Amino acid sequence: MHPDCPRPGPLLEKAMAEALGLARNGRGATFPNPMVGAVVVRDGKAVGRGWHGCCGGPHAEAVALDEAGELARGATLVVTLEPCCHHGRTGPCVERIISAGIARVVAAMSDPDARVDGRGFEALRAVGIEVLVGASAAEAAELNRAYLHYKRTGRSFLRLKLAASLDGRIAARDGSSRWITSGPARERAGAMRAEADAVMVGAGTVLADNPSLLPPSPPGPGFRRIVVSGRRPLPADAKVFDGRARTILAVREGAVPGRIPGGAELLLLPEGPGGLDLAALLEGCAALGIGEILCEGGAALAASLVSAGLADRLSFLTAPVLLGATGVPALGDVGAGSITEAFRVEDPHIELLGCDVLTEGRIVHGSDR
Ligand code: AOF
Numbered sequence: 001m002h003p004d005c006p007r008p009g010p011l012l013e014k015a016m017a018e019a020l021g022l023a024r025n026g027r028g029a030t031f032p033n034p035m036v037g038a039v040v041v042r043d044g045k046a047v048g049r050g051w052h053g054c055c056g057g058p059h060a061e062a063v064a065l066d067e068a069g070e071l072a073r074g075a076t077l078v079v080t081l082e083p084c085c086h087h088g089r090t091g092p093c094v095e096r097i098i099s100a101g102i103a104r105v106v107a108a109m110s111d112p113d114a115r116v117d118g119r120g121f122e123a124l125r126a127v128g129i130e131v132l133v134g135a136s137a138a139e140a141a142e143l144n145r146a147y148l149h150y151k152r153t154g155r156s157f158l159r160l161k162l163a164a165s166l167d168g169r170i171a172a173r174d175g176s177s178r179w180i181t182s183g184p185a186r187e188r189a190g191a192m193r194a195e196a197d198a199v200m201v202g203a204g205t206v207l208a209d210n211p212s213l214l215p216p217s218p219p220g221p222g223f224r225r226i227v228v229s230g231r232r233p234l235p236a237d238a239k240v241f242d243g244r245a246r247t248i249l250a251v252r253e254g255a256v257p258g259r260i261p262g263g264a265e266l267l268l269l270p271e272g273p274g275g276l277d278l279a280a281l282l283e284g285c286a287a288l289g290i291g292e293i294l295c296e297g298g299a300a301l302a303a304s305l306v307s308a309g310l311a312d313r314l315s316f317l318t319a320p321v322l323l324g325a326t327g328v329p330a331l332g333d334v335g336a337g338s339i340t341e342a343f344r345v346e347d348p349h350i351e352l353l354g355c356d357v358l359t360e361g362r363i364v365h366g367s368d369r
């Protein structure tokens with residue numbers, strides 16, 4: 001057994017948990033690059049730590065190796081993503097790892113970037129470095145869900161959050177909606193905003209509720225609010241235009257409003273079925289550096305995203321409240337004329353938050369099952 005690792009399981013799991021925690025320091029600043037964390041472990045102790053702080057900045061492995069210095073020789077490098085082997089904005093990490101004398105690399109998962117994609121591991125093995133892949137893989141994939149999704153689709157990851165009564169209503173007939181869900185569910189909704197690079201709603205929600213779309217703590221400079229414009233003009237004094245964070249107004253090409261509310265950036269989009277081309281919206285957002293969007297409704301935008309297969313994760317909070325048929329539905333028409341055409345949440349993760357229930361997962365259409 002390797003001297004660094006008398007009991008490989010718990011020790012390396014702990015180091016990987018630390019590496020994942022370090023990677024999270026890059027949240028909001030790395031996209032379109034991944035969040036990556038790395039720990040150099042020698043004789044059971046961490047002697048170097050690093051994370052990728054921003055796109056274009058040094059890679060996690062390089063930072064950790066710099067800190068470890070000569071102590072890296074013969075040590076284990078624990079890293080949340082396959083080390084790169086290409087010359088990009090920085091030199092290849094595999095060369096750094098080899099010249100530092102690392103004996104073993106423990107990586108959570110491979111990197112789907114076409115320039116890497118297994119070749120990083122191959123290069124390390126080719127010089128006799130032991131490579132173990134797969135520790136905390138699910139957690140690492142969850143951390144980098146936006147990066148992995150972007151590599152696959154070229155679009156921002158879209159999480160659709162809806163909060164409704166048991167019978168799927170987001171407001172009563174008079175429009176009142178505060179508060180259907182209770183404290184713990186609202187806290188979780190705030191955490192979802194903090195995890196996202198942007199919070200998005202349709203223009204109808206701005207007109208009806210005047211939300212700020214801000215996370216609980218002041219967001220970083222990359223954070224955006226996105227309003228998907230409709231036909232009616234938006235009031236210049238709406239909270240989304242209060243300057244407390246950047247705001248993007250997504251509008252149809254050829255329908256640019258005469259007066260653009262203070263400081264808003266325009267994203268011009270082609271027309272799509274029933275409004276804007278939402279796939280183009282998510283591509284445009286990715287090009288603006290937005291990895292994950294949290295969409296909070298309203299019913300029409302949510303339904304269009306679901307119907308178009310563009311809602312990558314549903315986070316649906318339900319409260320033990322009944323509003324009945326005159327309440328405002330959470331979701332508009334998704335074209336499910338029969339049960340076989342229903343959209344379903346695949347292997348849902350279900351959690352109790354106070355007396356509310358969070359149902360989360362990937363949405364699949366009946367015909368795709
Ligand atoms: C990172 N940070 O810690 C690791 C990455 O644009 P570049 O040259 O920095 O290269 C980005 C690619 O490098 C990225 O897509 C991924 O494949 C790889 N690994 N990237 O930004 C890191 N380890």
Ligand code: ZN
Binds near residue numbers: 059061083092093
């Ligand atoms: Zn690298």
